[in-house]
Amino acid sequence: MKAIIIDDEKRARRILRTIIEEECLEISTLFEAENLVDGVAIIKAEQPNLVFLDIEMPNHSGLQILEFFKNEVINFQIIFTTAYGHYAIEAFKLSAIDYLLKPIDVIEMKAAILKASTQIKEHFIKDKLITLERNFEQLALNKIALEVPKGIRFVSHEDILFFEADGAYTKVHLQNGKTELICKTLKHFTEQLSNKSLFYKPHRSFLINLKYMNEITKKDGLQVIMSNNKSIPIARERKEEFMHIINTVF
Structure with missing residues (x-):
């Protein structure tokens, strides 16, 4: 299985890569990108099965990935890596998209990868992403994000x-x-x-x-x-x- 880590923080990418290489032998090839634009280019060129995607990045949020695949089939699964707290986690749960809270827990990551590997052949990821975007929009109506x-x-x-x-x-x-x-x-x-x-x-x-x-x-x-x-x-x-x-x- 091929995967890609998209995260603007070099340290975060390094930590996640180390965990994957040591604990997840089913992932044979692992790419990296420090922003969404570069990440999308790699996805389209290399066709990874799994995308570890940070949400809060400069220029483009990870949630904007749909904008780059408007008329294309998304044939990969996404696991968001995020520092968001309790309220945002509800948005993930309601959209049925997997997430990993930073700092990454090895057991939770293994479970997320196992779940993703069984869903790779499904083609509902666009619907799930649209639902997630709507959940975050609803969240933003009455709350403000403070980067602590x-x-x-x-x-x-x-x-x-x-x-x-x-x-x-x-x-x-x-x-x-x-x-x-x-x-x-x-x-x-x-x-x-x-x-x-x-x-x-x-x-x-x-x-x-x-x-x-x-x-x-x-x-x-x-x-x-x-x-x-x-x-x-x-x-x-x-x-x-x-x-x-x-x-x-x-």
């Missing part, structure tokens, strides 16, 4: 008090009192949540959840007191717009 050191944490919009700029990073203040430091700029989250009326940017350094405002005070200029007692300044140029929103919404 141990992986990716999905957090409900309802659980976010506010975002605070910290240089090239963003502090995400949560309802449970915890704060996550994310390696994304505030602009990233502002654009991502631009169509969510719950969130408003009253100042260049803050994006707040209007649901968790406790008080508006004129002390030291106009400020919002959030439910955790944090004072958020309202920029002078945003004052009129902000008060209009308050009068309209509340």
